[in-house]
Amino acid sequence: MSAPHMTAPHTAWGILGLGVHVPERRVSNADIAEQYGVEPAWIERMTGITHRHYADPAEATSDLALAAAADALADAGLAAGDIDVVLLATSTPDQLAVATACRVQHRLGAHRAWATDIGGACAGFLNALKLARDVLTASYPQGRALVIGAETFSKFQNPRDRSTGVLFADGAGAVVVGPAGEGEGLLCSVQGSDGALADIVGIRAGGSARPADARSLAEGGHYLHMNGKAVAAYFHDVFPRIVQDLTRTCGLPLDRIDLVVPHQANPRMLRTLGTELGISPEQLVITADTYGNTGAASIPMALHTARADGRLAPRTTVLHAAVGAGMSWAGVVQRWL
Structure with missing residues (x-):
């Protein structure tokens, strides 16, 4: 008896829809400068950020994620019931x-979808994008995945710590991933971690290693903390390696990359690194000036802005690089559908 005919799994996947949600509350440097003991001009000079957005007290990360997801589904012309996988990076x-x-x-109505959260902090969205591709390839030959990045950092800001307070903000971005033609969509990815540096940024208390108690609250262990100098040094070391690894893996030199859309860390630092790497201002997409660092949400939010500005057209080749807590990092090259 001959072996049954096996259909080769679909292996090309790309972004079919894109959505974003930005909280209504707009926070300028002048609104927060006094509490951190600095001048508004100092914040802009050191970071490049002029303002950011914060969620309302009653808004949770799921609220922002839900709005961005609904926007992405509408953009893709799909219903929630068409989705097989929901991945949320936060x-x-x-x-x-x-x-x-x-x-x-549940709230979206994607009742047949498998759903889970993805870690990696600021690199989380790219981790989720790669996982979506892998899960679709393995389990859903013609499936659709909803990949979301969402953060409400304002709820974890230490009101006395300017190293995090002037940088981080809230927002959500989402994409629908589905079948693409060969040579389109997600072309290659790279990723890595260095757990030796796991303590230089994060939230110290509230987990099993240090459960929340009166002492951890008094010490501010439930707030986001960051060793700014150590994080910046790591970013300066790893970011160029991500770009180099991606261009080598994909076989695309930097001059054949149309847009570089990184995770939106300190925009001043991004511009400096871009110049050092030979990334032109026309290639580099920076939105943190007006949104702050929205962590896992920052790349899909920046993609949305690039498309709205007319910089993202079919066949545009886009390089993404992100460095997150852990420390972890990830990179993706995609060709826009």
Whole structure:
């Protein structure tokens, strides 16, 4: 008896829809400068950020994620019931133990979708994008995945720590991933981690290693903390390697990359690194000036802005690079559909 005919799994996947949600509350440098003991001009000079957005007290990360996801589905011309996988990248989940993605899946009405959260902090969206590609290839030959990055960092800001308070902000971005033609969509990816530096940025208390108690609250262990100099040094070391690894893996030199859309860290630092690497201002997409660092949400939010500005057209080749807590990093090259 001859072996049954096996259909080769679909292996090309790209972004079919793009959505974003930015909280209404707009926060200028002047609004926060006094509490951090600095002048508004100092914040802009050191970071390049002029303002950012904060969620309302009653808004959770799932609320922002839900709005961005609905926007992405509408953009793709799909319904929630068409989605097979929901991946939510976030460092600021609604709560421990319960995946925020499951709340989004239920509220969205994507009832047949598998849903889970993805770590990696600022690199989380690219981790989720790669996982979406892999899961679709393995399990859903003609499937659709909803990949979301969402953060509410304002709820974890230390009101006395300017190293995090002037940088981080809130927002959400989402994409729908589905079948693409050969040579289109997600072309290659790279990723890595260095756990020796796991303590230089993050939220110290509230987990099993240090459960929340009166002492951790008094010490501010539930707030986001960051060793700014150590994080900047790591970023300066790893970011160029991500770009180099991606261009080598994909076989695309930097002059054949149309846009570089990184995670939106300190925009002043991004511009400096871009110049050092030979990335032109026409290639580099920076939105943190007006949105701040929105972590896992920053890349899809920046993609949305690039498209709105007419910089993202079919066949545009886009390089993404992100460095997150852990420390971890990720990179992706895609050809826009």
